[in-house]
Amino acid sequence: MTHRVINFYAGPAGLPLPALERAQQELLDFAGTGMSVMEVSHRSKEYDAVHEEALALTRELMGLPDNYKVLLLQGGAHLSFGMIPLNLLRGGRKADYIVTGNWAEKATKEAKLVAGDHVRVAASTKDEKFARLPKASELKIGEDSAFVHFTSNNTVEGTQWKEFPKTDKPYVCDMSSDIMWRPFDVSQFGLIYAGAQKNLGPSGVTLTIIREDFLEMCEASDLPSYLRYKLHAEKNSLYNTPPTFGIYILRNVLAYNKSIGGLKAIETANRKKGELLYGCIDRHAGFYKGFVTEKADRSLMNVDFFLPTPELDDTFVKEAKKAGMVGLKGYRDIGGIRVSTYNAVSVQDVETLVGFMDEFVRRNG
Amino acid sequence: MTHRVINFYAGPAGLPLPALERAQQELLDFAGTGMSVMEVSHRSKEYDAVHEEALALTRELMGLPDNYKVLLLQGGAHLSFGMIPLNLLRGGRKADYIVTGNWAEKATKEAKLVAGDHVRVAASTKDEKFARLPKASELKIGEDSAFVHFTSNNTVEGTQWKEFPKTDKPYVCDMSSDIMWRPFDVSQFGLIYAGAQKNLGPSGVTLTIIREDFLEMCEASDLPSYLRYKLHAEKNSLYNTPPTFGIYILRNVLAYNKSIGGLKAIETANRKKGELLYGCIDRHAGFYKGFVTEKADRSLMNVDFFLPTPELDDTFVKEAKKAGMVGLKGYRDIGGIRVSTYNAVSVQDVETLVGFMDEFVRRNG
Known part of the structure; x- marks a missing residue:
């Protein structure tokens, strides 16, 4: 395989x-x-x-x-x-x-x-x-x-x-x-x-x-x-x-x-991915801090957030990579974490990440 | 295969x-x-x-x-x-x-x-x-x-x-x-x-x-x-x-x-391909007529020639295709046949074409 x-x-x-x-x-x-x-x-x-x-x-x-x-x-x-x-x-x-x-x-x-x-x-x-x-x-x-x-x-x-x-x-x-x-x-x-x-x-x-x-x-x-x-x-x-x-x-x-059903089906999946990911960030608001200040403006394609320290950001990226998830390092001008959840990222992929994020809080929060 | x-x-x-x-x-x-x-x-x-x-x-x-x-x-x-x-x-x-x-x-x-x-x-x-x-x-x-x-x-x-x-x-x-x-x-x-x-x-x-x-x-x-x-x-x-x-x-x-030996080896193959193809055209000069008027200017990458009639040009392209050789139709403004023999075309490929060309003359010349 x-x-x-x-x-x-x-x-x-x-x-x-x-x-x-x-x-x-x-x-x-x-x-x-x-x-x-x-x-x-x-x-x-x-x-x-x-x-x-x-x-x-x-x-x-x-x-x-x-x-x-x-x-x-x-x-x-x-x-x-x-x-x-x-x-x-x-x-x-x-x-x-x-x-x-x-x-x-x-x-x-x-x-x-x-x-x-x-x-x-x-x-x-x-x-x-x-x-x-x-x-x-x-x-x-x-x-x-x-x-x-x-x-x-x-x-x-x-x-x-x-x-x-x-x-x-x-x-x-x-x-x-x-x-x-x-x-x-x-x-x-x-x-x-x-x-x-x-x-x-x-x-x-x-x-x-x-x-x-x-x-x-x-x-x-x-x-x-x-x-x-x-x-x-x-x-x-x-x-x-x-x-x-x-x-x-x-x-x-x-x-x-x-x-797979065209853009309507893709929209449904994208909205679900957003709910999962922003839901996790908001659930652990003391740990994960979103970059965007207005919730209505939050992107369903790129989700930027920070952990309590830059060191934890780095640990997060490294441990996620070990768990089979790549590309999470934030853009150089902003830092933190960026999760890009374009159309090809599945709901299941985001569920896996959210599971990892919940667990990461338990261990580091 | x-x-x-x-x-x-x-x-x-x-x-x-x-x-x-x-x-x-x-x-x-x-x-x-x-x-x-x-x-x-x-x-x-x-x-x-x-x-x-x-x-x-x-x-x-x-x-x-x-x-x-x-x-x-x-x-x-x-x-x-x-x-x-x-x-x-x-x-x-x-x-x-x-x-x-x-x-x-x-x-x-x-x-x-x-x-x-x-x-x-x-x-x-x-x-x-x-x-x-x-x-x-x-x-x-x-x-x-x-x-x-x-x-x-x-x-x-x-x-x-x-x-x-x-x-x-x-x-x-x-x-x-x-x-x-x-x-x-x-x-x-x-x-x-x-x-x-x-x-x-x-x-x-x-x-x-x-x-x-x-x-x-x-x-x-x-x-x-x-x-x-x-x-x-x-x-x-x-x-x-x-x-x-x-x-x-x-x-x-x-x-x-x-x-495969870099550009020196590639040049050797390209020159050999040119000799084979132009050799065939010149050998059957009454049948195949090159487009280029000065032999010194002949390209080793694109070889343009005509058969005695446009109908024979078409037959040539069709029969070559049946024999597993494609892309031979001449450019629209010029007509006839164009053989492009870029680096990836092997000496053997050109030998196959030249065999076909010799045989085509025997049957149609």
């Missing part, structure tokens, strides 16, 4: 075992071709079937209306940080960015590099170490705003917009760390982007979903081709050679997600 | 079987971690060992001096087409581009988008359908040129610079389709870039090699971070999450290449 651990890494992160087993089985002979999927031309009918299935499963699982295009790009959220203002903030357009954490701050900084003061900060909770999300009353959004950018889940700080920011402007959203954690209404979103390596697949694929009116805003024919959303949309993400193996794994993950 | 075909695709293309078998074996449990390499943090010591080994093997196999940095990026040659002028053609710098084929033309067009008439055409053989390379006497290279850009192997047309262009200016070179086909002296190269999906690994990784003085030319702190060579160099290609699985396969391919 293959040795497998419980994987709480923040990304790249665990993937559903059946999606990997499928890849392993056909790694040398994909779809009867006598080749690995890595070795097949991106113009072949065998690869094309994978590409189309990945796109179709994205549409189906997310319930995307016809006026959205799905793109499969490279460069992660970082390249998207630049592509967004390069494509969308032309001709004097302005946008408001909500700064809620490490990644939101990077997105804002990169957009300012391109678009200067046409990129405005709608709100920031940096003074409070991003330990909560801004309230509706704190958002300053210009009447002339082309879009409001936000980060749906803050991987480092462990906050998540379970209700999206209150505004009538279209959203542009970095969903890298919580895309497809549940069904949601996309109609207010002009653009969604997500590095695959948390909830969807391996690193090296950036799922991008763009509404037609946002595509039309991209008058970017003077940009290098790779940076143009419109060109990728026109060529169905085959303008250049796509990251074929990454897209193949994405397809496997999405097909598995569909087989 | 696993079903495998002989793969003559132009890219993505065949990979060494031992590199894939290694991946298959540890796909669910990499380096004893109990995780796939896809599931491991890019900041973990296990992934870091792969990353460092891929970099070190590149240095070792290519014999790179200390004043070169190796980068592992995304976006393929297409993104590099834009990054090169964005980083290097600042402050009034000019460059000369040699236009020798479909890809060289794209590189030039993208550079002109960014740098306008600071990008000049040193020579073009477009009027001759790129069926030969320009001669030294045809190159117009400005005294004020910061670099000469060329495409070392023209994948579509089947020409290859076995002797590099005659100039005393530094080279910037797209080596996507022939990197590591042999040892060579890199000292005149300021920058080399190569999409991995032909000679090195899966699509989604762009190997980039940059000389220190070229890094210093990159005063690009106003560019989105992902587009800055200097930042990637400073962060050892870990500024953002790299395409970890692609880099892992690259590592497997390079380790295999080292095990």
Whole structure:
């Protein structure tokens, strides 16, 4: 039997075992071709079937209306940080960015590099170490705003917009760390982007979903081709050679997600995992101390907490590793413990961790 | 026994079987971690060992001096087409581009988008359908040129610079389709870039090699971070999450290449493959007609030829497929047959094809 651990890494992160087993089985002979999927031309009918299935499963699982295009790009959220203002903030357009954490701050900084003061900060909770999300009353959004950018889940700080920011402007959203954690209404979103390596697949694929009116805003024919959303949309993400193996794994993950009941079933599991984990933290509130100050803002994807001392944090990480659970060390700027509970982490995995946490209090509390 | 075909695709293309078998074996449990390499943090010591080994093997196999940095990026040659002028053609710098084929033309067009008439055409053989390379006497290279850009192997047309262009200016070179086909002296190269999906690994990784003085030319702190060579160099290609699985396969391919004797042994095999294939074409010169007009320019990576009629081209592709050889259909703009014989194609594979070609003449000639 293959040795497998419980994987709480923040990304790249665990993937559903059946999606990997499928890849392993056909790694040398994909779809009867006598080749690995890595070795097949991106113009072949065998690869094309994978590409189309990945796109179709994205549409189906997310319930995307016809006026959205799905793109499969490279460069992660970082390249998207630049592509967004390069494509969308032309001709004097302005946008408001909500700064809620490490990644939101990077997105804002990169957009300012391109678009200067046409990129405005709608709100920031940096003074409070991003330990909560801004309230509706704190958002300053210009009447002339082309879009409001936000980060749906803050991987480092462990906050998540379970209700999206209150505004009538279209959203542009970095969903890298919580895309497809549940069904949601996309109609207010002009653009969604997500590095695959948390909830969807391996690193090296950036799922991008763009509404037609946002595509039309991209008058970017003077940009290098790779940076143009419109060109990728026109060529169905085959303008250049796509990251074929990454897209193949994405397809496997999405097909598995569909087989277990789609995003509704995944949401049920994610909510259960959150109840278990936050329930444990709150039950031992004198021992485990959450980083996030507002319970409503607590993320169901990344759960940050501290033990009474940094030494106990270290012991916790080490003992958990011995018990077969990895990836629990907190992000360097925050410290403590971070439990990342993306879609591929099962309720049973979290039950195992919670059992360990209860026991850890008994021995050290 | 696993079903495998002989793969003559132009890219993505065949990979060494031992590199894939290694991946298959540890796909669910990499380096004893109990995780796939896809599931491991890019900041973990296990992934870091792969990353460092891929970099070190590149240095070792290519014999790179200390004043070169190796980068592992995304976006393929297409993104590099834009990054090169964005980083290097600042402050009034000019460059000369040699236009020798479909890809060289794209590189030039993208550079002109960014740098306008600071990008000049040193020579073009477009009027001759790129069926030969320009001669030294045809190159117009400005005294004020910061670099000469060329495409070392023209994948579509089947020409290859076995002797590099005659100039005393530094080279910037797209080596996507022939990197590591042999040892060579890199000292005149300021920058080399190569999409991995032909000679090195899966699509989604762009190997980039940059000389220190070229890094210093990159005063690009106003560019989105992902587009800055200097930042990637400073962060050892870990500024953002790299395409970890692609880099892992690259590592497997390079380790295999080292095990079989490195680039010297690979060159010997590539030259033998060329002799066999061009020998067959020349032996049946009344039947097989090469696309390239100058024998000295013939590529050892992509071999383009025509049969007497387009119908025979089709029959050839179909019968070859039945005989277990795929990827032989010529590029859409040229037609005929294209045999891509990258490093992973063995001498024996080419012997099989040549046997088929001889037999095909006997039956149809």
